[in-house]
Each structure stands twice: as structure tokens, then as C-alpha cells.
Amino acid sequence: MNTPPTGAAGRAEALHLTGERTVPGVPEENYWFRRHEAAYLALLPYCAGATVLEAGCGEGYGAGLIARHAARVLALDYDPPTAEHVARCYPEVDVVRGNLAFLPVATGAVDVVANFQVIEHLWDQAGFLRECRRVLRPGGRLLVTTPNRLTFTPDSDTPLNPYHTRELAPVELAELLGAAGFTVERLAGLHHGPAVRALDERHGGSIIAAQLDVVLGQLPGQAEWPADLLTDVEAIRADGFVVSDADLDESLDLVAVAR
Secondary structure, three states: OOOOOOHHHHHHHHOOOOOOOOOOOOHHHHHHHHHHHHHHHHHHHHHOOOEEEEEOOOOOHHHHHHHOOOOEEEEEEOOHHHHHHHHHHOOOOEEEEOOOOOOOOOOOOEEEEEEEOOHHHOOOHHHHHHHHHHHEEEEEEEEEEEEEHHHHOOOOOOOOOOOOOOOEOHHHHHHHHHHOOOOEEEEEEEEEOHHHHHHHHHOOOOHHHHHHHHHOOOOOOOOOOOHHHHHHHHHOOHHHEEEEOOOHHHOOEEEEEEO
């Protein structure tokens, strides 16, 4: 009998991490985990007492967080091992395996659709948004986060990330939501707060670049993480990031609320 892996290392092994799905409890992943967690925390008020569909739930930590505030959470993911992992680790969440192109949810069945760091992976973004509108009740909300193309892949319409199909600038996301029949209530951006900006300064101007140098092997002779960098990355918390309506084009991630 095969025993499912446990702990953070087990989660990483079970979910075949590629850098596109972050998990809690892995020191080297902590920057990305906390950055994503900050967006969840900012949008939790929209989920209070609601029936929520998380379309593309990944490891499940976000669905688990939403479940503390929502009436019910349905977590959807296409990858079988991921769906099995979420069902095993987050029993407070209902889990369904399905394709985001055709959401396995009845028309008008949910109050909120959450789609965090997923839409940039989809081939038919417009079709997905139409499906989101279909499953939402009248007045329901769609919550979307996605990397800001202007800072994630500057000077190019072609994503450098091989797992992304199309990245979006702020105006492009707003137009895509409007074309699908949504009214954008808020379009904000996620930025480094004071604590993470201090780490930027400590590590040559960019904590992101410092991590990528290690991961991509760009530091000559560097076989593992420098101790000071790993200590700083591991210490980052969600409150090290801020979601703001200001400086949208300079934001790291876009955060949208649409009705």
C-alpha cells in the first residue's frame, strides 16, 4: 500500500512542483506563498457567508482559508493528484475534478467565483469568464488575481513563462471582464509593502531577482541558497504585501472584483 506523502516536502513531491503551484511550509517557496496568501486575505470579505467556487484551486490552502469564512466552498481542479490531495488535506472543502472550460456547476448556483493566479494559464480566457458568469447568481462576484504583464513580462506580448498562455495588463483585464458581461467594481494591484521593500534593498534591489538567480543557477558556483537570503525569504509574511488602487501599472499582481 502506498502511503500519501506528508508535510511540506510531501506536498511538494505529491503535487509535482514546477514553480507554478506554490505550497505552504516550504522555506524556498515562502515568498510566492505569502504573496498569493496576501491576495486571498484581501478578498476574504467578499466570501463571508457565501457559496464559493474556487476555479483552479491548486494545493488547496486558499480554499481552506476561504472555508473559514464562507458558507460552503467547492474547489475545482483538473489535475487528479491535486484534487485527491485537496480532498485529503482540506476536509472542510468540497472537491471536484473538472475542466475550467466547462464548469461542472449548475447555472446560477454560486455567490462567488474565485480564480487566483489561473487565468494566465488558460487558452480560452473569454470562454472561461462566460462560464463564470453563467454559474454566478444575479449580483454574484468574480474575484480574479493574475500577474501584471507590465511588470511580469515587460516589453513583450509573449509570456516568458512557458506555462502561461496570455498575460494581462490592467486595461486588458478590465476589457476582458467587460466583454464577458461583468462590471468591474475594483481593479487594484498587489505591491511589496515596507517590510518586503526593505528586503529588496538588502538583496541588490530585488528580492525576486535574488531568488531567481539562485533557482536559475545564475550565481557562479552557487550550489544552494545563501543562508541570509533563505532566512529573509522564510521570514516573509502576508502582511509584507499591500493591495492598493494606486500605481496599478507598477503592481506585481492584478486584483479584480467584478459583478
